[in-house]
Amino acid sequence: MSIFHETGSLHAKAMAQGPLDLWNHWSIQILVLFSLALQVFLFVFARIRQRGTNPLLRILLWLAYMLADSTAIYALGHLSLSRSSKGLDQEQLVAFWAPFLLLHLGGPDSITAYALQDNQLWLRHLQILVVQVLGAGYVLYKRIADNGFFVMLASILMLAVGFVKYVERTWALQRGNMDTIRSSLKNEPHVKHHQFHALDQGFREGAANEEELYVRRAHSMFHVCKRAIVDSWIEKDSENHGGEMLRDIRNEDYKGMWTLMEVELSLLYDILYTKAAVIHTWPGYGIRVVSPLATVASFLLFHFSVKDSHGRVDVAITYTLLSGAFLLEMASLLIALGSCWTYAFLCTTRWSWLRYTALCTGRWDQLRQLVKKFTRRQVGGQARRWSGEMGQYNMLHFCSRHDTVFSPLVGRLAKLWGQNELWNRKHYSGSIQITDELRLWLHRYIERFSRRNKVNTQGMLRTNWGAEALQHYGCFDDFKGYLGVELQEGIIIWHIGTDVFLARSSRSKAYDAAQEQVVKSIRTLSNYMMFLLVERPDMLPGLAQTRLYQQTCQNLVDMWRKSEPSSRSGPTKNFRTMLKELFRIRDDPNTSRLSERDKLAITLYNEKPRYSTDVPRLCYANWVTEALLKREEEKGSVSVLELVLRVWMDFLFYTANRCSRESHAKKLSSGGELTTILWLMADYFHKHTVLNAPEEV
Template identity: 50%
Template sequence: MGGAMAASAMDLWNHWSIRILVLFSLTCQVALFLLASTRRREGRWFFRVPLWLWYQLADSTATYALGHLALSGTPREYQLVAFWSPFLLLHLGGPDNISAYSLEDSKLWLRHLLSLIVQVLGAAYVIYKHLMGSGNFLLLATVLMFFVGVVKYGERTWALKCSNLDSIRGSVKKEPRGKCLFYLEKQPPQWGFKGKADEEEFLMRHAHSLFHICKCALVESPVSMEPDSPEIKVLEYLTYEQKYAIMEMELSLMYDILYTKAAVIHTLVGYCIRFITIVATAAVFLLFQFSGGDGYSRVDVVITYILLGGAFLLELRSLLAAVLSSWTLAFLCGTRWRWLQHAVLCSGRWNRLRHVAASLHRFIGIVRLGSYSRSARRWSGTMGQYNMLHLCTRPSKQKRSNSASGSLSAWDSPLLGRLSKMLGREEWWDRKHHSRTIKISEDLKKKLLRYIERLPGEGKMSTQGVFRKKWGKEPLESCNLKDRLKNYLGIEFQEGIIIWHMATEVFLAQHAQVKAKLTEDEALIVEAVRALSNYMMFLLVERPYMLPGLSQSRLYRRTCENLMEIWCREAPSSNPSASDVLKNLFRLRDDPNSGSSLREIEKLAAVLYEKRDELKSTPEVPRLVYATDVATILLKNDEDVKRVTDSLLVLLFMWRDFLVYAANRCSRESHAKKLSSGGELTTILWLFGEHSQQSDLFSRARAEATKDGSQQA
């Protein structure tokens, strides 16, 4: 009985497998096309995980289906099924909006090239085996579709090669920059923009004109900025919010180059491929119609029409997206065909088409929900938050005697946390569960950009755009605290983050006790200081590859253990209510900035300050000693009537310097990698620093030219 059922299931699979695989391959392409845009922002796991699965399944499904076709039955039975093999090559080419899932994919472009050769030979063998000698129309349709599939698969392989950082480094040295200035407004309209869409389009076009700075900076290639080149001058007329937006847009363009086919689409060959493939796909549809469906299974005919319809719609969308993209302006500005520039740009035809496309995109954005209604070229505008003291005060980290008893506190930890601990993934759970994201305030953006903007002019960056001084040294000198705090910056950058993160919480807890009520300005500074401190700790714990220097994960874990021991020993025991326990059991996120969390953080910080003398006699906890020493010095600084700067501002300047230093010294490859999952605040600040460097060089060159001109006169 069981053997008969197994044999029946095997016969069913043998009969329907190729049909299932071909339809599933098409489904993978549609799913990739729909989900790929979510990577431009910090997408949620229920977008990232399916996208990763579809990306992995897309190639393997098409490859397996081609192999299955090569080994399938008689030619007469599989003539129409063999016609599907070119569609599998087309699917291996993938949608235009995702060519690589990670930066490593582009490094393996030679492996993809080998796969291209093997799969093309396999498809050619299938066509030769099953279709040679068949009807003329079906054979002609197959050959034409085979050509389309080979071209699209080859284009994807070439796109991977062009998105390799080494290839980009080689291209920036020889590719001419498009002169778009004739078609761009030199500065924003005097009376403002007519609407948000007009402002977005203005900024997007200038992002294209400045994009060569981003490309050169990413591959550490010198920027060839001419003294009379006014592209960078537009930054002088923009607000800080608009400058920030341009940086976001340039990074979005960089994402296009690294992870989509943009590098090959927006060329003369790329546009021609899209015109040819859609015409060829339509011709294949007509040829299949003329070939007749007699002798073929009705199911196979329906599947063939689905494949043809899917291919045509995807190619049509590819053509329209390419022509109406903002990249087309950059292509037209750089083309040598002046007649094409005049016919398309000067006549205003492309501008009208672009306006229609932008209006349609805005309409689609209106009907969407949540953060995805924001412009596709803009970043999410959030930053992560993680607090080490918050982690160490959680009930799940307390090792009290009553934990083994039947009291409610023994169950005061999430079920998923317990499961993660059983599976050996406790650290991963701690990072995810005890972190959150917050919106970056416009005031904080302005403070950061203003600080970065003045660094090149003050000589604090070298000609290569690299910070001259150690992290934290410059703000300590400006606040006249260098002699007292220079030994507390840490040997390694991440050690400095750990020390100052704890010192910040200890100082803020004591500062809150001294000042019963903060002014509005002080409250904003406290909010900014805590946000930057938690963000730097978030990078250290969750994304250490975005920080310079050696990793200090062992030091971080050891410091957490010390804090937990102190908290368990000194903090008062509590027995939570049944409702609190129930709520904690199913909690997915534990916000470090919530009111209850901040109260617990302040309690632990107060314990550290009270025990500061006792800690000095314990050699196993030197970082805790350093942190309490920093907080004590800052508190004494506020008591000094001759102080240069209030300690709250000292902390703000310090964390600002830590953040900008991390952005400046982070490896360029790490910046590129993070673009595939939404980007990071440090990447935007790094890019703005590169623009500020070029703007300063441009201003100096312009001043020199003016000086020489006046001397000659």
């Protein structure tokens, strides 16, 4: 009996030690394959963040980015410190994997920095580069020097490729640094932009589609965008043809201008977050041509030196690493040659024969189309466009929520973990697609603004938020006390006042189709500005007003609970509805509980809270409502709706204009923001006005 008991104990112990034994015997194999898998994942999905797609995919991408370097560094350290128990031949074969880990540290071309701060840490990456190269060299020196000439030569080839690719990544991080961009612009010759613009005019008929034309035009004006993001001015004397190019852009219709700005920002994304700045140079193209050839040579050298003593698993892993490296490097070469950046490179090269052979004969266009079909990627196509999504958040919607036993399960878990504020921001926000009507109104507003000398020589607005709109309609004195001391205070006051006014006005008047479109745009802009305040405070200039926002929310919640005592338990619901609420992830302000929001707005208007230190913003919001209703009686609904729409466009334009350039650059890594497009558009209009202004006598 004791024998059976002892046998069972040993079996259980062996089972318990199984995973540990697996790791002890196969840790290096697991690490190198995992490192390769991470590289493939980053290569395929790196571009998803440019359009701000599914949050789950973004989290996975972030994890892959963080794990890619950590895994390769840990595996290299493991190789340099541990010794295999499988025999000398297998130990030497495992050492051959060290250069591949160095190659993985170089990363794919589609992602170098995940956040803008990564570019600022390029010196740290340079230090890590030196350490890891020395580590890989040490592993090869200790374990593979006596393994035969072929394997040693293959190792040296892959070590050289890995070293160059890692240097290239560090170089890309350094080139993506804002200070580096600013310094490079001082020495950048302006003439090449004019050459590109002239060539662009000649290739219009040969472009594949209209989108391709906008990509090429964006390249011809990209130096303006780079100067804007680092706040570097275009000298009028040195930019003789700059005014002409800007005038061509200004003559675009609003859709063309929006497209051009979106493509410009996508090119800026490439410079800041990918290897584009170093790929499309002579060294960059040379690396992409040599890397696949060196990988093939290493593959053949290894193939002819494989010994029977090598384990089958290790040989298979080596072939997998070589094949994976070749496929990734070959895809990198094809994508680089078919990129719109290659077109810009060819247009500005001093080798006229190369420009004629590639562009004038149409061969490059044919190659680009083949690459698109082969890779199934629209390089420079719709993927370069902004998603068109505007965030939405409504204070009255949030404050009129029901606290019931059937509140979302995730929300209750977040509250237990102390993340209630994060849950409220995410759960009660939503998104909406910007309409063509709103694009047109914003385009016209910014264009007229730049023509009327409303900005100074630095491109900064001369007036505060909302002031220009109120002055235009001759009612600045009626509202100047309700714009707030800080921008965020003004957003809170006008956001609540707008909702109360629309709720009160819609009860007494029936809007026609055109007015309903204006009302929709007003709500969209109001909710968007509140979304920036709650979810994107770094995109707003001025002092943060978090305490003021929280206090105002609490005042509204208290008012709602006082007027609706049954709101805490909520209305009676059937089981299906309660189950739906239990697992609800989003409570979008544009699609749910609209009647409750309007009911809270009417309650606020009827109660007319008096001014006090506890509820001053609700008082100001009510005064805004009363002033708008009074003006509606005098001027009519159309005039007041246009006034409110213009005020919100003024808020938005001020936000875009005064937001820091660094905040605009940071947001490009997560899909971009409407304010960034408006900022760049306004900058183009302003530069056009200055460069085409008549000379003073």
